[in-house]
Every structure is written in structure tokens, then in C-alpha cells.
Amino acid sequence: MEPELDIVRNIDCESDDDFFVAVVKETIARSGLSSLSSYRTVSAGIALVTDEAIAELNGTYRGKAVPTDVLSFSEHEGEEIRPDADGNIFLGDLVIAPDFVRRAAAGDGVPFRMELAFVCSHGILHLLGFDHSPEMFRIQDEVTETFFPR
Numbered sequence: 001m002e003p004e005l006d007i008v009r010n011i012d013c014e015s016d017d018d019f020f021v022a023v024v025k026e027t028i029a030r031s032g033l034s035s036l037s038s039y040r041t042v043s044a045g046i047a048l049v050t051d052e053a054i055a056e057l058n059g060t061y062r063g064k065a066v067p068t069d070v071l072s073f074s075e076h077e078g079e080e081i082r083p084d085a086d087g088n089i090f091l092g093d094l095v096i097a098p099d100f101v102r103r104a105a106a107g108d109g110v111p112f113r114m115e116l117a118f119v120c121s122h123g124i125l126h127l128l129g130f131d132h133s134p135e136m137f138r139i140q141d142e143v144t145e146t147f148f149p150r
Contacts, residue, residue: 003021003024003025003042003044005021005043007046008047008048010048011097011099012098013096020046026143027120027124027125027128027139027140030142031125044094044124046095047096048097049097050097054071054095055067068100069096069097069104069119070095070119070123071094071095072127075092091124091127098116101116110148113148117144117148118141118144121140125139
């Protein structure tokens with residue numbers, strides 16, 4: 001299963017579409033939701049935005065008008081993930097702020113793309129219905145280490 005991503009770049013980001021596809025594919029594979037591979041397509045949107053844009057969205061949807069690394073807008077919030085009539089699944093949208101991610105990476109002493117993989121995986125897991133839990137954090141760590149072994 002090759003996920004289909006609609007990536008909108010409103011700000012520069014040193015990662016190409018193939019990087020995001022690989023991270024999303026690995027996250028889905030490790031999620032334990034093996035039934036997703038039987039669908040015709042699994043898709044999501046990713047918007048790469050400024051700190052100001054994500055702060056505005058964070059204020060509107062979470063009541064916290066400050067920048068953050070990623071916001072997830074699930075198409076299936078609180079419901080079972082189901083395909084449309086054609087056998088396609090749209091998971092929802094991620095909004096990622098590369099400048100925020102870049103600062104977080106510098107603060108953690110890790111490469112930008114490593115932090116970006118971590119953040120992207122985290123967001124996809126939310127779209128798949130995961131909430132913050134040891135299992136979720138384990139999966140996103142495993143995905144990140146797939147691309148950036150320690």
C-alpha cells in the first residue's frame with residue numbers, strides 16, 4: 001500500500017514528497033491496523049505552514065494561540081476508520097510548522113529531518129485514532145529509528 005498525500009507547501013521544507021510518503025507508509029505499517037492495506041487507497045493531506053499560521057489554527061481549534069509542531073484534523077474523529085463507496089480512505093489533514101520543528105530539533109540536538117519524521121509520524125498516528133499513550137510513543141519512536149538509526 002502506497003499512501004497518497006496531497007502536500008501543500010506554504011513554506012520551505014528541506015524534505016521532498018517521497019520522505020513524507022515513506023514516513024506515513026512506515027507509520028501505517030507499524031500501527032497494527034493491517035486492514036488499511038486492503039483498501040484501494042489511503043490518503044491524507046499535509047500542509048507545511050508558518051509559525052503564525054499554525055498558531056492561528058492552534059488558537060481556533062485548541063484554544064492555545066501559540067505555535068506548535070503539528071496539528072491533526074482527523075476525518076474519523078472518535079469513529080472507526082471506514083472507506084468510502086469506492087474503497088478509498090481519507091485519514092484527514094496534518095498541519096506542520098517546519099520552523100517550529102527546526103527549533104525543536106536544534107533544542108533536542110537531532111537533525112531536522114529526524115524531528116520531522118517524528119512529528120509526521122505522531123500526527124499520522126492521531127489521524128489513525130491513537131491518543132497519547134505509551135503505545136503511540138513507542139510506534140513513533142520505532143518509525144523515526146527506521147529512518148535515523150541510533
